[in-house]
Amino acid sequence: MRVDWSDRTSPGGRALRLGMLAVLLGAVAIAWSRTDASQPVRQQVIPRVWDEEALRDFSLPLPNTDMQVEHITQEYYYALRERVIHKTYPMYHPDFEPPGYLDSLRALAPASALDTDTIDTEEEWIRAGELVFDAPQLYLPLSRPFFNAAALARANAPVTRDGTFPFQRYVVLENSDVRVGVLACGTCHTRVMPDGSVVKGGQGNYPANRLLAEVVLAIGGEPPLRAHREQFRAPWIDHPSQTMMDTITRTRVAEYFRAVPDGVHTRQGTSPTYPASIPDLRGIRHERFFDATGIMQQRSIGDLMRYAAFNQFVDHLNRYGDFVPSLGNHPGPLPPPDSVTSVVNGPFTRFSDAQAFALAKYLYSLEPLPSPHEYDAETLALGERVFIEEGCVTCHPPPHFTNNELTPAPGFEPPEDHYDRFPIFDVSVETDPGLTLYTRRGTGYYKVPSLRGLWYRDLLFHDGSLSLEQVLDPSRLEDDFVPAGFRGADSPSRAVPGHPFGFELGEREKAALIAYLRTL
Amino acid sequence: MGAGLIALYVAAPSSVLAQGVAWAVDRASVTFQVRNAGLAVHGSFGGIEADVCFDPDDPESGSLVASVDPATIETGIEMRNRHLMRRGYFHVEKYGAVVIRSIRLRATGTGYAGTFLLSIRGVERQVEIPFVFDTSGSRARISGSLTLDRRDYGLGKRSLILADEVTVHVALTLVRGAGSRTPQPCATPPGRGAGAHPARDLKADRASVRRSVRTRTARAYLAQRPRSIPP
Secondary structure, three states, X not given: OOOOOOOOOOHHHHHHHHHHHHHHHHHHHHHHHOOOXXXXXXXXXXXXXXXXXXXXXXXXXXXXXXXXXXXXXXXXXXHOEEOOOEOEEEEEOOOOOOOOHHHHXXXXXXXXXXXXXXXXXXXXXXXXXXXXXXXXXXXXXXXXXXXXXXXXXXXXXXXXXXXXXXEEEEEEEHHHEEEEEEOOHHHHOEEEOOOOOEEEOOOOOOOHHHHHHXXXXXXXXXXXXXXXXXXXXXOOOOOHHHHHHHOOOHHHHHHHHHOOOOOEEOOOOOOOOOOEEOOOOOOHHHOOEEOOOOOEEOOOHHHHHHHHHHHOOHHXXXXXXXXXXXXXXXXXXXXOOOOOXXXXXXXXXXXXXXXXXXXXXXXXXXXXXXXXXXXXXXXXXXXXXXXXXXXXXXXXXOOOOOOOOEEEOOOOOOOOOHHHHOOEOOOOOOOOOHHHHOOOXXXXXXXXXXXXOHHHOOOEOOOOOEOHHHHOOHHHHOOOOOOOOXXXXXXXXXXXXXOOOOOOOOHHHHHHHXXXXXXX | OOOOOOOOOOOOOOOOOOOOEEEEEEEEEEEEEEEEOOEEEEEEEEEEEEEEEOOOOOHHHOEEEEEEEEEEEEOOOHHHHHHHHOOOOOOHHXXXXXXXXXXXXXXXXXXXEEEXXXXXXXXXXXXXXXXXXXXXXXXXXXXXXXXXXXXXXXXOOOOOOEEEEEEEEEEEEEEEHHXXXXXXXXXXXXXXXXXXXXXXXOOHHHHHOOOOOOOOOHHHHHHHOOOOOOX
């Protein structure tokens, strides 16, 4: 019997219409449900890294000065040579390197690891991003005695279960030229745990500063000191930690570097006197600001891409009045993009927008690892209660255990307009202001860090001074206190003030709080 | 978090020959409670100034004016105290004292209640506060509670962990004005509440807080009030 679907009154017509509606709704439901990672992502717009509109308010202003930081132009940035993401190979500790390993690498042809034009799905972007994360920026000859496997072994760099140093990898170039790849994101942002497992993005424990101390002492002449000034100088800051760089010796530089423990680093824009704790990048997508000083904002994935671009040394082309880090006092225009070089890492290069996007996708995929620590329910309940009663929860609320606000350092009064522009928790916790007042990365603030992933971090506070237990120890306010982390080059002991919470807790409450924190 | 609630004093109403009974504050307590991440946070204020003019047999003839100094806030954590004094909460540098003044007082079946204007951080709102007033010879005790939404007064923002509702408790011990044995009518303008009491001791860290020159205490408010209030 033929059904007339247009007949609103007939049961068959109604049934047919209902059936068609059901099929239509089912198709819509199926379409909506297909949002898994295998679906195409290429139709997403890849943000432009050097978007001048986005860059306008991207960085926080310098503290206590009217000077503005001038970035390179969009035209200049995109004229820099784009990087090739080479295929890389593991670097073994000499005691674990398979016989003939390096010869086997020499027999290989150079290969690119990444063609972003073929990436289609979310999963593929994330895998590509991991390749970018591990891609070295600088390739050193094997003949150089620095940063090779033997140097890492001398520095007691931690080794994974399979006998490798995950911080560096080999690259095969033309003519069987095997090189040591350094200055990847993963060089500093990879952590080897005591059991040999690897936490990519964790607080890295690569012995960067001890290796750099070797380099500084071994290389004679002016270059190490020029590199030192390129990395750290901020001539508008009138402070001894800055002015001493104009006359510092290589021996003294090496002393400063040796005083920096693994997990802390004198990255570009900090200073040997005020290094920075290497952050945990896992969970970075939930952070409102980058760096301990909150130097750049994260308003979108594009901002993470920009942050990565700057930190691949493009910030050495910033202009601070007449000062350009890679050029020193340089009031004139920058050299052409194809010829500008850095003493630190040679010719300037840049990520492609797709490479930066892949990297950001990978970093966004990293969440803090679940804690393996187990405690009884009573201890954890007490620890959580202490966490609330002591006021920790106000600045470190769940789910990310940060309120994503900025706190002013001692000696910095936020300008009035900052209260409308930035989320400010306008009470200083009074930690050492050096990093945020006397370095190029300074803003006058420290951001409230996330407490997630504390269990796989060694050293806390913005300069990696303290262990978790020491944060709650009132004896750290005394001059004869011995920090577990960074102490400085001139004394084995020093007071570590600031963040005065938990000092009066009883031992049971303190232990419970630490247990609770180790489960985050 | 927290909102100052002020002593409930009754001041003489409008006429030169004031009605009501003058009281002096012997002791004062202004405390508050708010839930933070599910647990109660308890706090208090000091720097209480007040004027009370209240006849329990004729409550409608009385009035109350009082103030508390938010720079004396105490929550048990020094850094939290300082945070609450800053611009996100009481902003003591700009706004100064919290002030409450009565509009109308009346008897209820179980005690008394008043309609007040509560001024915090430049915001003035009308609130209803039930209270009890017990006398014993020349002494009396007055106490009441108020629950308010801190965000109505610009005290902090919406928060996943900090509750909006704050409950404020006030308890005052009063003695008859000028130490007299018999009720004395309130003078106009009323003098300030007599005598120091423990709650008026200010925090030692006041030197680090720059006070606004426009601080309005109860005394300052009363000095500006018209001498004759229309009935």
